[in-house]
Amino acid sequence: MPRAAKLIKIITAALLAASSLTASAQPAVDEHLSxxxxxxxxxxxxxxxxxxxVPDAPTGSGTGGPRPIPERxxxxxxxxxxxxxxxxxxxxIHSAWALQTSGGIILIDTLYNYAVEPEITQGLAKMGLNPATIKYVIISHAHGDHDEGAKLLQDRYGxxxxxxxxxxxxxxKNPNIPGGVPKRDIIGTDGQKLTLGDTSVTLVSTPGHTFGTLSMIFTVKDRGRPLTVAYSGGTAFNFPKDAARYDTYIASQKKMAEAAKAAGATILMSNHSEFDDAWDRGRLARLRRAGEPHPYELANDAVQRYFTLTSECAMAAREKLATR
Ligand SMILES: [Zn+2]
Structure with a gap:
């Protein structure tokens, strides 16, 4: 049939065109994936x-219109x-962290608006901490899953x-954020050391996921033993797809790997359980017996491998742009 034959001819031509396009980029993509x-x-x-x-949608969360609140x-x-x-x-799904210091609490990330009260203010109280002692709220990046709780904590506790x-x-630029827009307090900059009482958090500017993404280095204590955390502030590729943006992201991963290495970090932390299993590790920490290693402490080079992983996936994604 001439019509079917014509269709087959078109599909064959399209496949041939696609394969010749991917021919140059595919080995590079495969190399990065491996x-x-x-x-x-x-x-x-x-x-x-x-x-x-898993491919990403090219928009940041929290920048769209109203969305339904998921079942608790x-x-x-x-x-x-x-x-x-x-x-x-x-x-x-999303993490917020309270670093207790001799001068009050440094809170890292604030979840969606619907979760700030049940998880953060009531969660701190459940842990015997007073949310009114939160002095600093560090936002890793301005997407709704991390910043919507900020205004409540600013208004209520100063x-x-x-x-x-x-x-x-x-x-x-986005006044309709659920929970509202906090007033501008502190612009976090690269290398800035935020000190509260006996504890400091060092900010590392890691643009890519958003242009203002802040990663962090800080020390925690595990049964009295100090351990260093590398906190990665932005991870997924849900940003406009262009090579320059991937280059920015990749440079930030290398920079954070170096900062983590210099600080001797053995813990990799994130703001999504998807990336660091925070929810599971919290449950494991409760079951941990004396003498067992902490579920967050990683062996030798794992923190470095994490940033190699994020860089290599970004390089694969950048190579794939050439196949479109
Ligand atoms: Zn985000």
Whole structure:
């Protein structure tokens, strides 16, 4: 049949065109995917899946219109004392962290608006901490799953909100954020040391996921033993797809790997359980017996491998742009 024959001819031509387009880029993509798999090992399957396998939608969360509040049973999680001085007050999906110092609490990330009261203010109280002692609120990046609770904590407790400059610009252009837009307090900058009482958090500017993404280095204590945390502030590729943006992201991963190495970090932390299993690790920490290693402490080079993994997946995604 001439019509069917014509269709087959068109499909064949399209496939041929596609294969000749991908021919040059595919080996490079495969090389990066295989390097990413090797770097992930058995430590970071969630990050490998999200960055190297599952494609992302090109929009940030929290920038759209109103969205329904999910059923509480799908997200509510009990708070956990993760380290002597670090409490996890997140949902099953998103993390918020309370670093207890001699001068009050440094809170890292604030969840969606619907979760700030049940998880953060009530979660801290459940842990025997007073939310009114939150002095700093560091926002890793200005997407709704991390910044919507900020205004409530600023208004109610006078906490100072810290965010990267470009991300302050981003939220101030978006007045309809559930929970409201906090007033501009502190612009977090690269290398800035935020000190409260006996504890400091060093900010590392890691643009990519958003242009104002802040990562962090800080120390926690595990049964009195100091351990260093590398906190990665932005992970997924849900940004406009262009090579320059991937280059920015990749440079930030290398920068954070170096900062983590210089500080001797053996813990990799994130703001989504998808990437660091915070929810599971909190439950494991409760079951831990004397003499057992902490569920968050990673062996030798794992923190470095994490940033190799995120870089390699970004390089694969950048190579794939050429195949479109
Ligand atoms: Zn985000």
């Amino acid at each position: 390097a990413a798999r090797k770097a992930a090992g058995t430590d970071f399957p969630g990050t490998l899946a999200r960055l190297c396998i 049973a799908t997200w509510y999680a009990e708070p956990a004392r993760m380290f002597d001085n670090l409490y996890w007050v997140g949902t099953k 906490a100072k909100v810290v965010m990267g400059g470009p991300d302050w610009d981003l939220i101030e």
